[in-house]
Amino acid sequence: MTITEKILARSARKSKLSPGENVWLNVDILMTHDVCGPPTINIWKKEFGNKAKIWDKKKLVILPDHYIFTSNKEANRNVKFLQEFARQEELPFFYDITQQTYKGVCHVALAEEGFNIPGTVIFGTDSHTCTSGAFGLFSTGVGNTDAAFILGTGKIWERVPETIKIIYDGALPKYLTGKDLILWLLKDITTEGANYKALEFTGSAISQLSMDERMTLTNMAIETGAINGIIAVDDITKEYLKDKVKVEYEEFKSDPDSKYFKTIKYDITKMLPIVAKPHSPDNCEVAHRLKNIKITKAYIGSCTGGKLSDFVSAAKILYGNKIKVPLFAIPATTRIEKELESTFYKMKPIKEILIEAGCTIARPSCAACLGGPEDTTGRAIDGDVVISTTNRNFPGRMGSKKSEVYLASPYTAAASAINGFITDPRDFL
Amino acid sequence: MEKIIEGKIFVLGNNIDTDQIIPAEYLVFSLTDEKESAMYGKYCLSSVPLSQSGLPEGNIPFIKKDEIKSEFDIIIAGSNFGCGSSREHAPFALNKAGVKVVIAESFARIFYRNSIDGGFLIPIECKEKIYTKCITGSIAKVDLEKYHLNINDKIYELNPLGDVLPIIEAGGLFEYARKSNMI
Numbered sequence: 085m086t087i088t089e090k091i092l093a094r095s096a097r098k099s100k101l102s103p104g105e106n107v108w109l110n111v112d113i114l115m116t117h118d119v120c121g122p123p124t125i126n127i128w129k130k131e132f133g134n135k136a137k138i139w140d141k142k143k144l145v146i147l148p149d150h151y152i153f154t155s156n157k158e159a160n161r162n163v164k165f166l167q168e169f170a171r172q173e174e175l176p177f178f179y180d181i182t183q184q185t186y187k188g189v190c191h192v193a194l195a196e197e198g199f200n201i202p203g204t205v206i207f208g209t210d211s212h213t214c215t216s217g218a219f220g221l222f223s224t225g226v227g228n229t230d231a232a233f234i235l236g237t238g239k240i241w242e243r244v245p246e247t248i249k250i251i252y253d254g255a256l257p258k259y260l261t262g263k264d265l266i267l268w269l270l271k272d273i274t275t276e277g278a279n280y281k282a283l284e285f286t287g288s289a290i291s292q293l294s295m296d297e298r299m300t301l302t303n304m305a306i307e308t309g310a311i312n313g314i315i316a317v318d319d320i321t322k323e324y325l326k327d328k329v330k331v332e333y334e335e336f337k338s339d340p341d342s343k344y345f346k347t348i349k350y351d352i353t354k355m356l357p358i359v360a361k362p363h364s365p366d367n368c369e370v371a372h373r374l375k376n377i378k379i380t381k382a383y384i385g386s387c388t389g390g391k392l393s394d395f396v397s398a399a400k401i402l403y404g405n406k407i408k409v410p411l412f413a414i415p416a417t418t419r420i421e422k423e424l425e426s427t428f429y430k431m432k433p434i435k436e437i438l439i440e441a442g443c444t445i446a447r448p449s450c451a452a453c454l455g456g457p458e459d460t461t462g463r464a465i466d467g468d469v470v471i472s473t474t475n476r477n478f479p480g481r482m483g484s485k486k487s488e489v490y491l492a493s494p495y496t497a498a499a500s501a502i503n504g505f506i507t508d509p510r511d512f513l
Numbered sequence: 514m515e516k517i518i519e520g521k522i523f524v525l526g527n528n529i530d531t532d533q534i535i536p537a538e539y540l541v542f543s544l545t546d547e548k549e550s551a552m553y554g555k556y557c558l559s560s561v562p563l564s565q566s567g568l569p570e571g572n573i574p575f576i577k578k579d580e581i582k583s584e585f586d587i588i589i590a591g592s593n594f595g596c597g598s599s600r601e602h603a604p605f606a607l608n609k610a611g612v613k614v615v616i617a618e619s620f621a622r623i624f625y626r627n628s629i630d631g632g633f634l635i636p637i638e639c640k641e642k643i644y645t646k647c648i649t650g651s652i653a654k655v656d657l658e659k660y661h662l663n664i665n666d667k668i669y670e671l672n673p674l675g676d677v678l679p680i681i682e683a684g685g686l687f688e689y690a691r692k693s694n695m696i
């Protein structure tokens with residue numbers, strides 16, 4: 085069996101299962117945020133009536149992060165709703181935006197707070213819940229009805245997916261990041277290439293990637309249509325989890341005789357920095373062929389591209405340079421926000437490098453990754469042409485419907501911000 | 514659950530995403546208030562490029578001006594129907610517009626689940642590219658016992674619903690769970 089099949093079997097309390105089978109899973113963590121939390125809770129109340137009882141409060145994690153620092157009425161109504169609910173239910177894992185405990189973007193916060201326990205099953209009301217799969221666990225997104233069902237029962241049905249194995253081999257060139265690796269895959273298999281499949285990432289390049297970079301890969305698994313993305317536990321995972329996860333966990337690995345729907349192999353030393361053009365993440369072109377594209381804005385942030393390693397990469401390029409177009413730097417979480425001050429490149433804190441280059445640093449949240457209300461920091465306005473480290477560039481995704489979004493690595497985004505046009509970061513490294 | 518569904522077909526292409534089904538700007542409408550939730554029907558499929566709306570000719574609005582329900586009951590589409598966000602508003606909107614069945618080459622997973630678990634509509638996969646062979650406005654008959662689609666006496670095969678059939682028959686995940694004493 086593959087790693088995904090093994091984890092689903094454990095959760096379904098079965099010794100064996102195979103792709104195509106529908107099974108009932110026992111959920112280890114349910115995650116929700118400010119946009120889908122309130123409607124989920126409303127369905128739960130309506131369907132369970134007076135009997136409505138949260139199946140296990142220790143397994144419910146609520147992380148407001150989407151539309152939070154705004155004057156928008158409907159958005160604030162959602163946040164209030166969650167505050168009230170968490171108070172009534174005395175929830176242990178609600179990270180209120182008005183408190184010291186506020187975290188930021190849900191998928192990154194789950195990792196930092198030790199909720200990503202290898203071998204477990206995580207469901208979330210957000211399509212990028214697949215991010216957590218970087219920790220050798222099964223995670224995926226669901227709608228509000230499914231989440232409401234889990235909230236009351238701890239159970240949900242799932243169709244066991246077939247697995248596509250992606251092998252990334254070779255020493256990682258200094259100009260590439262996890263973002264380039266996943267965009268190359270999207271270019272090849274398109275946004276429907278892995279529909280309802282599991283994506284299993286392996287190969288010698290993976291073992292060189294930090295957890296931050298691995299999360300960039302699993303994060304964008306959904307962009308290929310996959311149900312989940314997964315990377316088996318190794319020493320780097322264990323090191324990351326050391327001071328975060330105190331319970332014993334199970335490490336699953338695919339059997340050598342596992343059946344795969346398909347195997348795709350890459351020699352990453354042949355890859356070049358790559359960019360996804362408007363309006364789809366699979367519409368890719370190598371960066372050096374896009375020099376003629378002038379940009380009006382650059383954006384480094386989100387669960388895909390707002391992690392510490394993303395800012396360190398950007399800082400390597402920005403060091404000693406000045407940007408020509410505004411660059412918005414939005415750390416995904418409050419922890420990363422602090423780490424920008426305590427992490428150094430050439431003896432200088434990352435934060436200082438960003439500020440000296442002219443970047444605008446804003447409070448941790450999803451911010452303009454999905455547009456958001458009018459007053460959202462970094463939002464695309466009018467005909468903005470944005471280079472962004474986020475994950476989606478559908479029409480209007482970052483704000484204005486007239487804007488155009490190019491998706492790229494933090495290296496490429498930073499290099500482009502310095503020049504004012506799309507730039508291959510090899511020119512700076 | 515009706516075993517035979519008859520109605521007019523509306524034909525679409527590949528990769529119909531949740532933004533085309535119901536654009537994000539309309540998500541502010543309440544899903545429970547009757548008057549507001551009718552707006553989901555009114556704006557359903559309003560972001561499909563006109564040339565792609567109602568194939569093979571195109572330029573056919575799914576909802577006529579000033580109406581909140583569609584004259585079409587069955588959607589026939591290509592692959593990856595419902596891709597994009599996890600918003601449950603997408604199958605909800607199709608349901609409000611009066612759609613009972615969507616027949617597509619493949620569905621995006623979250624849309625597929627949301628359709629079934631919310632009891633909004635029946636998503637059925639087909640083996641061939643039916644959307645390239647039929648005309649918007651034709652009358653079709655979907656037989657959910659034989660898994661046949663009949664358009665002008667031409668029969669197309671549909672994939673059986675399999676394990677999700679009991680959930681669809683019950684009318685959604687919660688109804689199914691109550692019926693089988695899970696909750």
Ligand code: SF4
Nearest residue numbers: 189386387450453454
């Ligand atoms: S940062 Fe963007 S992709 Fe990530 S959870 Fe927030 S809105 Fe979604």
